[in-house]
Amino acid sequence: MEGVVLQSTGSWYIVKTEDGNVLNCRLPGRFKIGEKKDTNPIAVGDKVIITQDEATTDFVIDEILDRKNYIIRQSPRQKHLRHIIASNIDQAFIVATISQPRTSLGFIDRFLVIAEMYHIPATIIINKVDLLKQKEMDKLEELIKVYTEIGYRVIPSSTQTFKGIDRIKESMQNKTNLIMGHSGVGKSSLLNVLNPSLQLKTASISNKWEKGTHTTTFATMYELGINTYVIDTPGIKELFVIEMEPEELSGYFPEMRKVSDLCQFNNCSHENEQQCGVKEAFSKGKISESRYMSYFNILDNIRSQDYWKRM
Ligand SMILES: Nc1nc2c(ncn2[C@@H]2O[C@H](COP(=O)(O)OP(=O)(O)OP(=O)(O)O)[C@@H](O)[C@H]2O)c(=O)[nH]1
Ligand SMILES: [Mg+2]
Ligand SMILES: [Zn+2]
CATH class of the missing domain: 1.10.40.50 (Probable gtpase engc; domain 3)
Structure with a gap:
């Protein structure tokens, strides 16, 4: 059976098969030794072939099909290793915020370079615009000008006023979309607005500070509509461009x-x-x-x- 990996926790893999079943699958040990420089042999978005083990009746991943593309980052804990964030994606979104928390332009640019490197079209979402004061509105205008002049799409958005939501929805249509950004910028909140039945966990940034954790802990692919998928990811602090001359x-x-x-x-x-x-x-x-x-x-x-x- 062919399927697509919706979530990988390291020990279990949630796979959606072509006939629509969602199965928990194991990964045989031989895959784990594969590419030594990757922390995860299988990533969200991977197309896989699964079989059912006759003895244990467990579903097992037998084969990973070639990746159309993938996006990687340096592993935060083991700097010499790479972590595959997701594969087989059509489009990547960075969710940034001008305040609460602030996303630096440097971070946005590193994201854009990485997307260019993997030939993945990128869009910038500036979320929480409902919070902006006049001075910050000027910053937003400047940011929109800088990036649209280069040819990037910039979508100001708010999960409170619903600004930009239709534009985001439309641009995700019929694609597999990846969403990235700092913790607390509202990635999961945006997905909840795009499809309220998702009911993803969200938390205020003061709550995150107290716990010192991200609310979303595993990259997961969700169905937004027919033929439209979105991968929510845990917030990332920093992005580095690697493997480039x-x-x-x-x-x-x-x-x-x-x-x-x-x-x-x-x-x-x-x-x-x-x-x-x-x-x-x-x-x-x-x-x-x-x-x-x-x-x-x-x-x-x-x-x-x-x-x-x-x-
Ligand atoms: N004012 C305002 N608050 C927002 C908006 N979008 C999200 N929030 C709030 O921001 C906080 C963080 O939202 P999350 O959706 O959990 O953020 P996240 O990016 O998924 O965070 P991680 O999962 O930790 O990476 C929550 O309290 C949301 O209610 C917005 O457009 N405006
Ligand atoms: Mg989240
Ligand atoms: Zn020159």
Whole structure:
């Protein structure tokens, strides 16, 4: 039987089969030794073949079908390992907030670079806009301007006033969607508004602080409608760009990619080189300051990873 993994807790895997049954499956030990650099051999979104063990009657995952794509992050606890967040996704959303909690532009940019790296279309949701005061509204306008100019879709939203909900719903239609962001930005709350029958657990951020935990603990795929799926994920504190060469980076900034033909060298780092399309575009105001800074921050970070790799 073929199925799709809805949730993986490490010991059990919840799989939805093609005929609509939801089964608890085990994973034979041989998979766990597979790719040594991954913390999880099977991720949400994986298409698998399952069989029923005749002796124990347990359902067992027999085979993982090729992944169309996947999105990975550095494992938070074991930095040399990678954690597959999800696979076979059509679109990724970052849920960010201007306050309560604040999401930095650097975090948004790291997310966008990772999505570009895996060729996954990305959308930015700015949630909790009902809380914004005038000064923060100006920030929101600026953010919308910066990112829409580059070509990203930005959707301001609120689970309180329902602003943006129809746009989010429409953009998720007929796709498998991944939702990521810091803890407390309202990822699960948004899904509850998109489909009230989900009844996902949510908690106020002061509650999260007290407990020091995330409310959502396992990445899980839910059905939002016919042929429409969404993967809710636990909040993440930090995202790092990994497994990228420094000279590739600007190719994942669409506004830099556009002008890098004008650089004299094709491996231009856009730092001190004389004839540089990116520096020129920046000086003309065609690349925003925050994006330009994010580029150099990520560049520094991947260079230092490279340094450690060579040690
Ligand atoms: N004012 C306001 N509060 C919101 C909005 N969306 C969510 N919240 C609140 O924010 C808090 C956190 O929401 P959750 O949905 O649990 O956040 P999460 O992103 O799923 O968090 P983790 O599961 O820990 O990653 C809850 O108290 C929600 O009621 C919004 O649009 N406006
Ligand atoms: Mg949640
Ligand atoms: Zn350059």
